[in-house]
Amino acid sequence: MKIEDLRNTAWRFNERLRYLSRRGEILEEEYEAVVREIIKRVREEGDKAVIEYTHRFDGVELTPETMEVPYEELERSYEELELDVKQALEVAHERIRRFHERQLEQSYMVEEEGIILGMRVIPLDRVGVYVPGGKASYPSTVLMNTVPAVVAGVREVVMVSPKPNRYTLAAAFLAGVTRVFSIGGAQAVAALAFGTETIPKVDKIVGPGNIYVALAKKLLYGTVGIDMVAGPSEVLVISDGSVDPRWVAADLLSQAEHDELAGAFLVTPEEEFAHEVVKELENLLTDFPRKEIAKKSLERFGTVFLVEDLKQACEVANYIAPEHLEILTKEPFALLPYIRKAGAVFLGPYSTEPLGDYVLGPNHTLPTGGTARFSSPLGVYDFVRRSSVIYVSQEGFQRVADATESIAMAEGLHAHFLAVRVRREDL
Amino acid sequence: MKIEDLRNTAWRFNERLRYLSRRGEILEEEYEAVVREIIKRVREEGDKAVIEYTHRFDGVELTPETMEVPYEELERSYEELELDVKQALEVAHERIRRFHERQLEQSYMVEEEGIILGMRVIPLDRVGVYVPGGKASYPSTVLMNTVPAVVAGVREVVMVSPKPNRYTLAAAFLAGVTRVFSIGGAQAVAALAFGTETIPKVDKIVGPGNIYVALAKKLLYGTVGIDMVAGPSEVLVISDGSVDPRWVAADLLSQAEHDELAGAFLVTPEEEFAHEVVKELENLLTDFPRKEIAKKSLERFGTVFLVEDLKQACEVANYIAPEHLEILTKEPFALLPYIRKAGAVFLGPYSTEPLGDYVLGPNHTLPTGGTARFSSPLGVYDFVRRSSVIYVSQEGFQRVADATESIAMAEGLHAHFLAVRVRREDL
Known part of the structure; x- marks a missing residue:
């Protein structure tokens, strides 16, 4: 965790700050040739190419018949959940559904002097949800990407996930996913974009993935709709030192544990507090199970920015436009009007970001890497198309x-x- | 204008129909290396690269001082407009503004059991509008792309257009554009995405352009927001033969005159009527000033599809998901519920598409080439970002x-x- 002093008028030229604000720009060119080849082959050869790539990258032998996970397996995974996880997912599902129902838009028509003008709001026909698999288990990703689609009225939600585990399948059942295919990577994205003999073609693909998945989505944008070009995740905490430094350390760590490219930033005017947080972070890391990942991300990107006051802290936050912003201060709402760019803002000492990742209700799919400048959280609005209506x-x-x-x-x-x-x- | 018979059960496999429904897929790879090089050089060299490319592609010698069109020139262009054009643009501006004001969204917050959840809706800080220039003159494009941004509350609208003419500049003044730079192509898009010594960096770039512009937008998506990946324009007319075939012919021609890749399609169950429309189209073309462009587009893409009935006509429309759909039938509203995919639907014999291009109010920037499957008309919603708010x-x-x-x-x-x-x- 590096400490950088921004208590000067030239703070916008701080090298570390500039480096971090560009962290989201991925080195696409390196991977582009491979991804283009995968897309081309899936387009031309369909299932055959998908099966071959799945063998090569995931080490799994599929046939057109075994690509799809039988629906009964989803149901069984759900029924066999541990009771606490089952209840937790149900709480989460219900809260996410309620929050997103407020985003439903109405069609409208107005008539004036012999001219009728209107806007129809129509759900997409079929969407694809990408969920990372393998060692990872992301039931929350399934809920967050599927529930807004179901609320929007999408009739078919097709999920793809390489080697999905039982939590992922259980969440798919709960959320209302229609079909699940156990494929992943750029080949899964291409299969959804073009359709194959077995995989249905979708109108839009949403959900997080590694660089291959992100790049395939970007390259196929236009042939198919996509949610956003997602980069690595980040949190920025603003604090006045009024909270337990251990809480702040745990929040930073919960971001750093995601992956080696994750970003964890603290912005504070309290120098002593900054040092306490860094010390607590070291304590927490001592016997932390995901130490290797967290240490790498903290060493590379983890930063405490010292600022003059909380107003400057807000300016730094707007400069970075973080995916997650925590305001852990005595009067958090007083700073809200100064925050213009952030995917989600968590106010007050008890509003730790993991609550929002799982159960509070707002979507956890948020614009990363500074794209909060122009993008929004995933929502019901991402699963509808609008169409103008005109009568003269x-x-x-x-x-x-x-x-x-x-x-x-x-x-x-x-x-x-x-x-x-x-x-x-x-x- | 080719006539294709779809009065059979295998109509979805008609070669011409399938070819036309894929018309929007652009041959990106051909142009990609050039556009990547332009982007790279503008990023590294700023103004110098923009000036060099402008010299090479547009044959214009600029300096950092002459890149920007003085604001007084916008005002003067507006004041010196012919009276009828001035009044027409004012009518259009007022109607477009009124229609888009209905799209304004409100922030909201709800509180329940000690948890506050909300969604803030915040205008983007600064957007770029690309407007084609040179021989083309598109004041309507300026209005359609700028007004929703201004309605959303965007404070700075930066327009770029290579060699903008007086109508374009006048419309920029009327619409509320803040600054105009007389640059175009991929270099203008890259300049807006990264910023240069002279051109300000924007949060999002909207507006139509040629293949270089479209590709630059797509490649820079993520670094900057974009509206959509726009392809060539198209109209699909459904008719039961109850209107003057000359009206239909004129409507098809008004699409075909746009460019050589534009698509004009008629879908009708009336075979005799189909032949009348084709004949009228030939008559209209006889001494038509834009004959060369229109003939090329009609020969390549122009098609009449013969169908069993109006219900099948709607299915063909949904298959193509056209940018513009005209329903010129006796009871146009009766078909509306069957239409699921179209950028804008024009109902009734007097609802000719050019009225919508200019003055009715709904946006004329619409999803092309089948992207109406997942995209919407440009709107106020494209110029805001949403941000979740959480207090626990x-x-x-x-x-x-x-x-x-x-x-x-x-x-x-x-x-x-x-x-x-x-x-x-x-x-």
Whole structure:
């Protein structure tokens, strides 16, 4: 955990801060040729290519018949859950559903002087959810990516996950996933984008993944919809030193344990407190099971930024535009108006980020690596398409015909003019 | 204009239909190396690279001082407009503004059992609008891309356009564009994405462009937000033969005149009517000023699909998911429930698409090439970011602590467990 002093007017030029704010830019070119080849082969060869890549990358032998996980296995995984996990997932599911129901949008139509204008809001037909598998177990990812789709009214949610474990399958059953295929990587993304003999083609692909998955989504964007280009995860904690430094240390660690590229940042005006947090972090790491991962991420990216005051702390937060922002201060709401860029803001000492990862209700799929500048948390709005509706009566037509002809001529688009003129001639 | 018979059960396998539904997939790889090089050089060399590429591609000599169009020139272009064009643009501006104001979203917060959850809706800080220039003149593009940003509350709208003409500049003044730079191509997109000594870095880039512009946007997605990956434009007309075939022909032509890749399709159960439309189209083309462009697009993509009935016509429309859909039938609203995929639907004989391009109010930036499967018209929602807000009191914490710990252990994320546990220990 490095300590950087930003208590000066040139803080925006601090090298470490600039490096961290660009952390989200992935080294795409390295992986691009491989991913392009995978996409090309899946497009041309369908199942055959998917099966071959699954053998090569995941070490699993599949056939078109064994790609899909039987639905009964989802149900059984759910029924056989330990009671506490089952109850916890049910609490989470219910809270996530309730929060997302507020995001439902209504279609509307208005009529004025012979012209009807409207906007229809229609759920997507079929979406794909990517869930990391193998050693990882992410039932929360299943809930967070599926529930908004189900709330939006999507009828088919197809999940792909390489070697999904029983928690993942149980969550799929609970959340309302329609079908599960045990495939992963760029080949799974390509299969969902184009469809194969066995895998259905979807309209949009959501969910986190490694660099291959992220790059495949980006390259296929346009052929299929995607949620976002997700990079490594990060938390930024603002504190005035009014909370137990151990709490802050645990929160930073809960980000650092995700993966070696995760970012954990503390911004505080209290120098002594900063040192206490660093010490607590070392204590917590002593016999921490995921020590290797956490240490690497903390060494590479972990940083305490010392600032003049809490107002500057907010400016640093806006500069980084973190995925998660915790405001652990005496009066957290007083800072909220100064925060313009963050995926999710956690206010107050008890609002530790893991509560939001699992059970509170707001989505944990959030814009990472500074993309909170222009992106939003995953939501119901990501699973609908809007469509404009226009009706122009003869009366309405006469009202707007002149203006349309004038602009058509100014743009030199003669047939645009003509389409109006042939109708006028017949009136 | 080719005529294809889909009056059979295997219509989904019609070669022409399948070819047209994939028309939107652009041959990216051909252009990718060039665009990557442009992006790299603009990133590293800033203004110098932008000036060099502008000289090479647009034949214009710029300096950092002459890149920006003085604001007075925008104002003067507006004041000097022909009266009819000025009034037309004002009508359009007012209608577009009114329609988009309905899309404004509210932030919200709800409180339940010691937990406050909310969603803030915050305008983007600064956006870039790309407007094609040179021989083209698109004041309507300026209005359609700028007004929703201004309605959303974006404070800075930076427009780029190579050699913008007076109509484009006048529309920029009217719409509320903050600054205009006379640059274009992939170099303009890269300049907006990274910022240069002269061009400000933006949060999101919107607006149409050629293949270089589209590809630069796609490659830079993640570094900067983008609206969509736009392909060539298309219209699909459904008709029962109850309208003047000349009207249909003019509407098809108004799409075909856009560019050589534009698509114009008619779907009808009336064979005789189909032939009449084709004949009228030939008549209209006789001394049509944009004949060369229109003929090329009609020869390559123009198609009449003969169907059994209007219900099948809707299925064909959903298959293609067109940018513009015109329903020119006796009872157009009766078909609306069967239409699931279209950027904008124009109902009734007077609802010709050019009215929507210019003055009606709904946005003319629409998903093309089948992307209406998952994308929406450009709107105010594209110019805001959402951010979750979470406050958990001590009481609320005790309510969700158990469930969080259970899921954390099921996922094997020890520090997620720890962040909850250290707080419980201190209670």
